Amino acid sequence: MATNKYISSTCTIAKNAVSKNGVTLFENPGADITAFQLSVYQHFHFNYPKFYKMDNLSKLGWLTAEILLKDDFERFNYEPEEIGVVLTNSNSSLDNDLKYLDTISDIPSPSVFVYTLPNIVIGEICIRNNFKGEHAFFIQEKFDPAFIAQQVNYLLDNDILETCICGWADVLGQDYKATLFLVEKKKNEQALLFSPGNMDSIFNTI
């Protein structure tokens, strides 16, 4: 049955800044994407050595999810199977595909090759957090909150999931942007109604 869902938390990483629930938590102007992502990792004192092996899309999605869930997510309220992830972007894994193409002329790199799929970022987030619910990755021309809301509402309304992390994570060269939403059925203090309009305004704030 369709009931209201709420955005419990949001996080955006774009333009050399990290913001959570509308508050800027960290900035590193001028750094290129590699240096910037590393500085975010260090600033928040994350300790997950596998981060260093990831491609830029996985790093971006992983960092955004870490900060989104940090402090605000009561994960013990949920079974692993009740937590899902629905992500979208417009450049698929092209950023890493091109890097892989560069390695072919020499020796094709297995460690670069394994990131030549866009949904690997979802795998990295799920492995990190032990999420085992449904997940999907869609490639679309631009951020389409109505489409994402339709997908997530379906999963939550049919009790396929109890909570879902959804949004956008896109990287190509030095251009990158991720905005993730934590969507739950219950309303916390700072929660906004989960609606395409609210998603759009959060996405377009930065």
Next chain:
Amino acid sequence: MSQSVYVAGVGVISAIGNNVTEHLSAFERGEAGMADITLLNTIHRHKLPVAEVKLTDEELIAITGPTTHNSRTALLSLVAAREALNDAAIPNLQELRTGFVSANSVGGMDKSEDFFVEFLADNSKGKLKNVFDHECGSMTEIVADQLGITDFMTTISTACSSSANAIFYAARLIKNNMLDVAVAGGVDALTKFTLNGFNTLMILDKEFCKPFDEHREGLNLGEGAGYVVLVSDKVAKTLTKPAYCKLSGYNNSNDAYHQTASSPEGTGSYMAMKGALAKSDLQPSDISYINLHGTGTQNNDSAEGTAVKRLFDPNYPPVSSTKSFTGHTLGASGGIEAVFSVLSIKHGLIYPNLRFKTRISDLPFEPETKYLKGQDIKHVMSNSFGFGGNCTSLIFSAV
């Protein structure tokens, strides 16, 4: 109480034969299907052995009759699926609810590769017809059309466990009374895309593969298709010859560890085997034979071996990897090996694990190396583990 699901027919094509009879005879002769590449147009020819089906696309078309789109994937699928359906010879098939659940991982990639040769040289060239059926689901639709199956069709693509999952899913459709009959299994054709991809992962053996050997150096890619015809209790009673066996257990579990590697403990494989046993209400000691996933890579065989040890120690049933004959046929392997498992029950066979010399140092068991017939085979476990940690075990049981 949900009903049983019976296997009424089988069909298979791979590097060691174009039908069931040829496979049985290749196993008895101990003749592997790997060889130098002769059909696939690739820079790896004469460097990497593969297990090709020994028929050109034109020869396959001569067998299948022309289809709307002649991807090698669809052609191989049609040969094996048709054999299975003919073998089942189900009376009054037209009046039953029949489905086609077919798995693959490459779709029409072979034709797409042809397209890109011309297109990349001149982007006004290249036949668009060659990319029209690129998608995995197209293969299923083309073959379902040729088989005349219209009630239900779907495609499953979960890497190397694809067709085991197709059989698993088809069984559930029958158990839930949504279908009476399902042709289930899968197919994959060799393509540059898969050969280059696996070569990049550095898991291809430059010699013939040595599954479950201490000195294994990787897998050989293969191609083919394998299908079983699953039927309900009700349909099984109408068959003109007895059903081969039952599909008694199945489970899918994931280890959520790495994109392409199994966890060292084989957590996913352990859970899949354990879950399938629970589903079939059997104990490890009930299993007469395990058809291993056994790719010949360091990682798979050590993880799968660890999982088998954890579940079966100290009483191991005979185990072997038929990939030592067929190569790793990826999305087809679960279907092809399901057919082998069914034939193992029907003919009392245990297949040899070719080229095995040295036991893996951490494991207290080793694969069967001899062709054994006349065995009392009651329950066969068939393992199929895919990239992404997607692990499936099926159990077939004598009726």
